[in-house]
Amino acid sequence: MSKRLGQQTVVFSQPPVIISVASVVGPMEGKGPLGQQFDVVKSDRLLGQKSWELAEKILCEEACDLAIKKAGLSPQEIDFFLAGDLLNQIITANFSAETLGVPFLGLFGACSTLAEGLALGGMLIDGGFASVVLAGCSSHHDTAERQYRYPTELGVQRPPTAQWTVTGAGATVVGTKGPGPRLTHATVGKVISMGLKDPSDLGSAMAPAAAQTIWQHLQDSGRSPDYYDVIATGDLGAVGHPICRKLLADRGLSLGENFTDCGLLIYDRQRQRVDAGGSGCGCSAVVYAAHFVPRLVAREIRHLLLVPTGALFSPTSWQQGQSIPAVAHAVALEMLQ
Amino acid sequence: MNKQQKAYQRTARAMQPRRPILRNTVLAFLVGGIICALAQLFLSYLLSRGLPQKEAFALTSGFMVFWGALLTGLGVYDVIGRVGGMGAALPITGFANSMVSPAMEFKREGYVLGVGARLFTVAGPVIVYGLVSAVVVVVVKWLLTGTP
Numbered sequence: 017m018s019k020r021l022g023q024q025t026v027v028f029s030q031p032p033v034i035i036s037v038a039s040v041v042g043p044m045e046g047k048g049p050l051g052q053q054f055d056v057v058k059s060d061r062l063l064g065q066k067s068w069e070l071a072e073k074i075l076c077e078e079a080c081d082l083a084i085k086k087a088g089l090s091p092q093e094i095d096f097f098l099a100g101d102l103l104n105q106i107i108t109a110n111f112s113a114e115t116l117g118v119p120f121l122g123l124f125g126a127c128s129t130l131a132e133g134l135a136l137g138g139m140l141i142d143g144g145f146a147s148v149v150l151a152g153c154s155s156h157h158d159t160a161e162r163q164y165r166y167p168t169e170l171g172v173q174r175p176p177t178a179q180w181t182v183t184g185a186g187a188t189v190v191g192t193k194g195p196g197p198r199l200t201h202a203t204v205g206k207v208i209s210m211g212l213k214d215p216s217d218l219g220s221a222m223a224p225a226a227a228q229t230i231w232q233h234l235q236d237s238g239r240s241p242d243y244y245d246v247i248a249t250g251d252l253g254a255v256g257h258p259i260c261r262k263l264l265a266d267r268g269l270s271l272g273e274n275f276t277d278c279g280l281l282i283y284d285r286q287r288q289r290v291d292a293g294g295s296g297c298g299c300s301a302v303v304y305a306a307h308f309v310p311r312l313v314a315r316e317i318r319h320l321l322l323v324p325t326g327a328l329f330s331p332t333s334w335q336q337g338q339s340i341p342a343v344a345h346a347v348a349l350e351m352l353q
Numbered sequence: 354m355n356k357q358q359k360a361y362q363r364t365a366r367a368m369q370p371r372r373p374i375l376r377n378t379v380l381a382f383l384v385g386g387i388i389c390a391l392a393q394l395f396l397s398y399l400l401s402r403g404l405p406q407k408e409a410f411a412l413t414s415g416f417m418v419f420w421g422a423l424l425t426g427l428g429v430y431d432v433i434g435r436v437g438g439m440g441a442a443l444p445i446t447g448f449a450n451s452m453v454s455p456a457m458e459f460k461r462e463g464y465v466l467g468v469g470a471r472l473f474t475v476a477g478p479v480i481v482y483g484l485v486s487a488v489v490v491v492v493v494k495w496l497l498t499g500t501p
Contacts, residue, residue: 170434210365223365255368
């Protein structure tokens with residue numbers, strides 16, 4: 017039986033199972049609407065470290081350790097560690113992998129990394145190359161600011177389209193059996209650019225990629241949008257999410273109340289001064305780990321389509337005037353009765 | 354750029370929130386005005402105590418740079434900048450912020466490769482083009498009046 021479905025989708029013949037999830041976040045995320053749902057909330061963004069980068073590494077390592085512990089496993093029992101982050105040469109993932117001592121495949125999908133890890137992890141498991149995989153990713157507001165924009169203490173005014181990079185890390189252990197949610201499909205996105213160049217408006221740059229992946233996933237799987245209790249994009253925010261909804265409506269797909277966005281769920285935009293909402297690898301990862309998987313496990317929702325979105329640019333590329341390409345990958349999760 | 358990209362950019366632009374220009378302008382006026390008024394107050398005080406004008410100007414600049422730097426170090430100036438925008442960036446306190454914030458940020462890479470190499474990350478372009486425009490102005494003046 018072919019494991020391919022339509023143009024961009026893979027369907028798992030033995031759906032891999034989400035065995036455990038873990039989330040570790042910073043203080044601001046802890047004060048957001050999902051604050052109570054995270055496993056660990058840190059009280060200090062620097063975590064007592066000498067640099068923001070070291071703090072992000074601790075977040076990533078703690079999330080991984082916790083996910084492994086919750087699964088009742090030891091690092092030696094993990095076949096592959098799939099992880100990435102936003103920093104140059106994905107140093108957070110690389111250095112965390114050194115600490116973990118698990119065979120490692122580094123990923124870069126910007127803020128879509130969680131879905132890339134889940135899709136590839138699912139393929140490794142369903143292909144018979146692994147029985148247990150750990151997928152994770154992280155971001156940190158200050159490491160991202162300093163790399164992509166300005167020194168953190170510089171007084172700059174944020175435009176209303178700007179998003180706030182989530183300080184947090186999410187990790188998930190995926191295996192072959194168990195009572196948890198099952199990973200049934202993965203739709204791998206194409207890189208799309210609409211010629212936008214503003215690095216403080218990533219929602220508009222990423223919306224077309226999300227719309228294309230969602231549309232293609234529904235085409236490939238033959239499902240209607242109503243099949244899913246929740247369709248959640250990663251970090252389109254208050255600007256990109258309505259644009260994505262409009263793009264899909266223009267193609268004849270009207271999404272209802274079930275269409276949401278992790279970047280809108282994680283912060284209270286009125287109270288927390290985050291402008292258009294959350295972003296970063298950690299955004300979809302911690303909302304997946306702290307909010308969606310627990311809701312699946314509690315059977316509050318049965319079918320989830322998670323579509324993390326990534327803006328694939330670097331400070332060099334935008335300074336040289338290149339447009340901002342984006343990608344979105346979709347993973348479908350279901351909980352059996 | 355192709356037709357599809359142009360069409361999308363029109364759609365996206367129509368749905369993007371506008372910058373609150375009026376509010377930002379008023380806040381910049383207030384924040385910038387307060388900073389300048391404080392400097393004026395200090396300057397007037399020095400002059401009233403009989404300090405020569407040249408020394409009083411220099412001391413006032415130093416005083417304002419000190420406060421800009423201190424408030425940056427205390428993590429306050431980025432909030433002033435977020436609210437005040439150009440009103441916080443343009444006075445000399447903003448210049449202090451643009452020097453101290455990279456110094457704090459890049460100290461983690463050491464005094465040579467960090468602070469030394471990247472201290473002018475933000476202020477560098479201001480200094481470079483400030484000097485260039487000074488030269489241009491002098492050349493224009495020289496051509497027009499015959500005296501540099």
